[in-house]
Amino acid sequence: MIHQSIFVICSLVPLIFANNESDIGSLKDDQFAFVTGKVFPPADLLSELWQSETRVYLKGANQKGFIREDGTFVFTNVPPGSYIVEVTHPKYAFEPVRVEINSKGKIRARKVNLVQTSVVNQVPYPLKIKAYSPIRFFQVREQWRVTDFLFNPMVLMMVLPLLLVMLLPRMMNDPEAQKEMEQFGNLTKYDMPEISEMITSFLGGNQQPKAGQRCIKPTKKNSKQASS
């Protein structure tokens, strides 16, 4: 953080002095000041008429300022006090500046720090207000991408077991191992009908032939296996 060590308490635009001879109310005895500054737009706005969409606000005061074509603005007849100059634009965010006018009409400008109010971080006056970032008002919509889909944990969970089931038997081409597997398979084979088949045959009584077919299949297979 660079602390600006040198600053000029500005030799400001001369103020309008109230005529003390007249009987104007106490409010008008104050010395009104001009708050001036210039807005520096980001480079990609220079091509369009950025001034018409840019607004300057003097928060805390009723005075209004308007941007001219060269980017300068002025707030006329501002009474002493502390204000925040804010610039808004639909596409870019600008840094706000706190402006303090004392009762003699002297103006100093500093960075806005709402949390640590005693920290003074002076900035030059007349104000130079620069854009600091483009504004993102909108969320970015998620797009469907193949990689997103593939690296989805659910997909990975499905794909890996599939690989195991499909590829592992192929990889094991060793005949002895196959024999062992078969023996193991014969051991676990019981002469018990599967529960699911029982239920299907029970529920769908008229689907006897199909059920029969299904029943035959494993036996044939088994006989073939046995013969081989």
Next chain:
Amino acid sequence: MEFKSSAIFGLILVLASFSNALYEDQVGKFDWKLSFIGEITHSALDEKSSRIFVASKNNVIAALNAKDGKIAWRHVLESGVDGVVQSLNVGAEVVTVSGGGPFIVRSWNKSSGLLVNEWSTPLDLPIDGLWALNEQKVYYLRLNGNSVEVSNYHANSGSPAGPTKKISAPAQVSTTPSLCTMFDSSLACVSDKTLALITIGDNVPVAKSWDLQESSGNVVKLSNVGNGLLVNRVSGPSQVIYFDSTGKLVQVNVNDASKVALIKNGGAAYLVTIASSNDGHLTAEYQVMETKKTSKQIISHKFPLAVPKLISASCFAAGDEIPNCSTLVTHEDEALSLINKGKLLWLREEALANVASVEMVDLPVSDEEATLEKELANKGVDSSLTSGVIGMLSRRLSSQIIQLHHLVSAILGLIDSSSTASLSGSPVKDAFGLRKLILVSTKVSKIFAMDNEDGRIIWQKYLGQDVVPFRSIDDVVTPIYILRSARHIPYSTMATILFKERTTDNLVLYVFDPVTSSTAGGGLIRMDNKMLQCLILPEPNEQYISGLMLLMAGGQVQFYPPSTEKVAVKLADKLYMYTADPTTGHFNGYRFMVDPEKSSLKSERVWNLALPEKLVALAGKRREEHVHSQGRVLGDRSVLYKYVNPNLIAAATVSPDSASKSVLDIFLIDTVNGGIVYSNTHKRAFEPVHIVHSENWIVYSFFSEKSRRTELVALDLYEGIVQRNTTEFSSLYAPVDPMVKRQAYIFPHNIVTMKETITEKGITSKHVLVGLSTGGVMEMPWVLLDPRRSVMPTPEMREEGIVPYIPELGLPHESIITYNHTLESIRGVHTSASGLESTCLVFVYGLDLFYTRVTPSKTFDVLKDDFEYWLITAVLSALVTGAYVTKRLASRKALMLAWK
């Protein structure tokens, strides 16, 4: 510094989960914005650029396209008297004089609207002077009886262009402001028989006078009408005075009831007369003064046109035919219209720039659903067997045929199912209850019903000048009540808006059907007394009308409709009312007793309370609000019960103090027993104060002068770990003292208004919508305002989902629901529940109107609008075909195996 940046980073991480912003392709999908100017006070038609430059009562300077009335550019000047436009002149640039103490002279570029020059006059100019502007100079004229002081300034620098000159007026006239006006760079003053012109310019001032033709009545007013002068007299006709091409003075009598403008162009003079006829039409009459050739047209619009108030015109002759005039008319109802060649080119409803109150009204169901409802409603009513059974059967059949027809046509694409228009053409309710009617009443007592889909005006009604809105603390208000909703078919919707009479302050009710605008059995009802307070009865009568109970000045109680008094008599011991006087800070509480002889109600004051100062803000709860959850489950599985007192209001006063300049006091008052439940004091706190009050919490904002920032304070009220009465709340039987949790936050913007979101059942979490002075509306999750946020949250608190405390409530730009729109001078936000629990409808009003929807807990009850129907259809069909193909393959494989 390190700490701060890390804290902000943490906040951004946290906020990412709360913010539910718009996607860029959703822009304009369910939001719209309308821009206004306000009631026009100054206008100038510029033929060269085909633009109209106007200044309005809302301190706005704008350029309108003459072709379509759209705003080309617009600037809002200072609010209040500092920005009142005194004078507007269009030359090479638009020059305005505004203000009321030191005046500010500004010149604007005609095409881009950018500021060219700005300077301020000396501070000691009195407000009642006249201004004259031309290309080089700005003249300030101060009229004092028999002389004129003229100060002149250079138009682009503001430096004095010579000494102040004092010119004495001719002896026959006196220079009083009402009898003088600027006329072609000279001051025109008039007396009963004389017209005097004093030239103001760089030359030696010359005063000339002319004798006027004798005519009856004293002159009361002189005004400038284009290139002529209008003289109004006490009695007798008004006259238009102008100088013809030879320099001769011409006087023409005109009708008092019409508005006139006299335009000179190319040696000819044209008199434009706009008058109103009784049936909502205007008659425009153009007369060429030299040839006396007259053309007359009748101007009509789809809505009745109000009486013209102010006109300005520009004319040129089209050959030798009737003059070709463009006339800009400001109507009495603040509408602005342009009449060209006897036709209404466009009309702007500028009354909408000054909205007083808003309500969103449910629409009735469509015709076929209404027949179904009727069928259900008639069940059991018909006692006769034949008509009952056969009638019901036929009704059922017919309604089902209608439904079938609609289904078939919707499938065939004959009817776009989304646009639900009934046979009568008026909008009807959609399936999700998102479509509603926005009922808007304005300061000028004009009522609008707008479609919330596109902001189209469905109907409008101007109530005339003798009804005016009520005053509230710092604004005006016209309370709107929905007496009967659209749910009770075949009864129509019934609404009422409360006004007061301009002269007597007596109550005026406007009773109408907000859907059709018909005033059958209602209309404008004038009461013979002032109203103190109004209450909508909690229960409807047998016609489903919830009556209005009106506490009148003097303490008597009246009802509208009067038949609902029976309902009130039944509920008498449960009804309480309070009145608050914002100027004194006095509160009164009333209860109601049944008068046994007349079986009517009478009021009795039961408590009064005097707060030390005038009120700056007051907030009660919304009647339609539902609190879904009675408590909060804490980390240790115990329940902290909410203090949900429906009778609680929050009031704020700001009082001057010698030690700390200004002190803000907040009081929570139970309006049934008059007790102060809680109060709090902030030193060195200033206005503006805004309060939001909902469920068991209150959020208020003020400007802290000590640290020069806006601060938000959240109060959270709990009954404790046990709930005293689980079924209902009572303010009367041993009131509970709530435990109050509170916390303050720094808010980095200036707040203009605040409002909480509301949903149908109150299940969805609440957000606070904050209107900012820079023209945006920010959506702030209540979780961030939660007073239980702690700097060092315990694991239990984390489990509850409490966010660690950070003093500054910096929200990302995504939370601005108005996105890149700038809404000028926001005055209020209205929220309304939709048929979907997740969705809340938001209407922002000020100089611009903006409507959108917010979903505080995201759209959990409806598919997102980016839901990929095609993807899911493709996946499903792929799965189905895959299943069939594999089945086929499997059977083939089985067959092969069987053959082996």
